[in-house]
Amino acid sequence: MQAYCVYTRACIVAYMRVNDWLMADIKEIRGMFPALSRKVYGKDLVYLDNAATSQRPQSVIDMWNRITSESNANIHRAVHRMADEATQAYEEARDAVREFLNAEYREEIVFTSGTTAAINLVAFCFGEAFVKEGDEVVVTEAEHHSNIVPWQMMCRRKGAVLRVLPVDDSGHLMLERLDDILNEKTRIVAVTHISNVLGLVNPVREIIQKCHSVNVPVLVDGAQGAVHCNVDVQNLDCDFYVFSGHKLYAATGTGVLYGKKKWLEAMPPYMGGGEMVGTVSFAETTYAPLPMKYEAGTQNFASAATLKPALEYIKLLNDNHLISYNDAIRDYIFKALSEDSRIRIFGVPRGTNQEKISLFSFIVEGVHHEDLALILDKMGIAVRSGQMCAEPLMDRMGVTGMLRASFAPYNTMEEAEYFIKCLDRAINMLI
């Protein structure tokens, strides 16, 4: 019991430390993230690629290290002490995710390797159970490849049709088209909560209500949404909600599939083997109850366990002082980019800036995004350039790629100002 108590105590101490820090200063929050203090090319790192993956706080790193160095034993099977510790850490992470999403049951939380794996699971298993030839599946034009390709593969396998809800020039989903697209052949709708390119918060609740009114279930891709919105799956009433751990401070290789019990029970398993079984014989196999039915093979338990400290960290970021500081950074960047006539931003809010997260994809007329990213890199700034795993959306916007700066709560106003200054300098070098 001693190891476990030590861990619990360490956690409480860490929690208290975090709290103090938040009341103090953003700079001290940054101190929790070892990577943020590094230098690149002799310059302070300015990490603005958070939408691709976030940095990890020490509490997450400590959890991974603890499991790996002290409690490395396969979960859910052995009765020995180490296995018990590992299992407990893994299952506590599931409880933390349940609470984070406000899911009704812990069995509705399935661990995966990430958003992509979770969508593939649903596309495959839902397809097996409910999709037949001539049926239709709906995605939107704002999706990244992970929320397009798995559905496309399933449609091909089943002889179903993939339909696409378009976006308008500003990047908003054309909801008025949804009524025309939904029909008695529609089996499921998959929509992103927040596009990784546009950064606009989609009205997923409205979409879900509309779909449910014609008995169509909805999968919400929360890869970005889980990081920036207070997700309540019961309030949203979504049928599936998926997200990646590594974008919200947990270890890489972690992901979550939330699915309503009725769907997870009705769908067949995805992969077979490991502890996903009830009884096995060569004649017949029965499956384990939820959620283990979908967790075949040895799980990435050391990483999954880090979801708990990561979600604790997220809770602490939900501090009014910090939120208004982050909003001020977003407004500053948005204004600076909007006022620069050389720059075209994608994903422009219709109403207030609250509709947009601190994520800015843009192009500079006459300048290639890759050149900008290379120069910014040498100034210490990490941004993303390219198609951002959303080629259809690039085509829709008529570009071959974009530059994207995505902020996290640990980014400072000084960094934002430095980014705008460097961007201007880079553009001047290239024009």
Next chain:
Amino acid sequence: MTLQEAENAIVEEFSMYEEWLDKYEYLIELGKSLNDYPESAKTDDRLIKGCQSRVWLDYRVEDGKVVFNADSDAIITKGIISLLIGLYSGRTPQEILSSDFSVVEKIGLKENLSPTRANGLVSMIAKIREIASMNV
């Protein structure tokens, strides 16, 4: 100037710039100095795979020497291919194949530009070598 001398000259020229941004300025200028590349030669078979930006490499053989021309929609990438062309264009295939292309390491291009697939430096070199091999 032999190929080796040309490679050494480039290494020396690059060593004058301490800051990477200055090296980029140099590459940007090199990119701008490339010969006009005809739109009609921007075909898929001349496209170098593995680059984030598009890079086209065309060539012809004159008096047993390979003459390259190239273009890219990104200027730094264009500077890199321009640098390679400056070294290897107008050389015999045997000369080109005699090079170990370590010049890109010596000037830090490989280390600083190609850890990602962004600019496809490795693909550019492979394509130049392939063209040389085909014309031995």
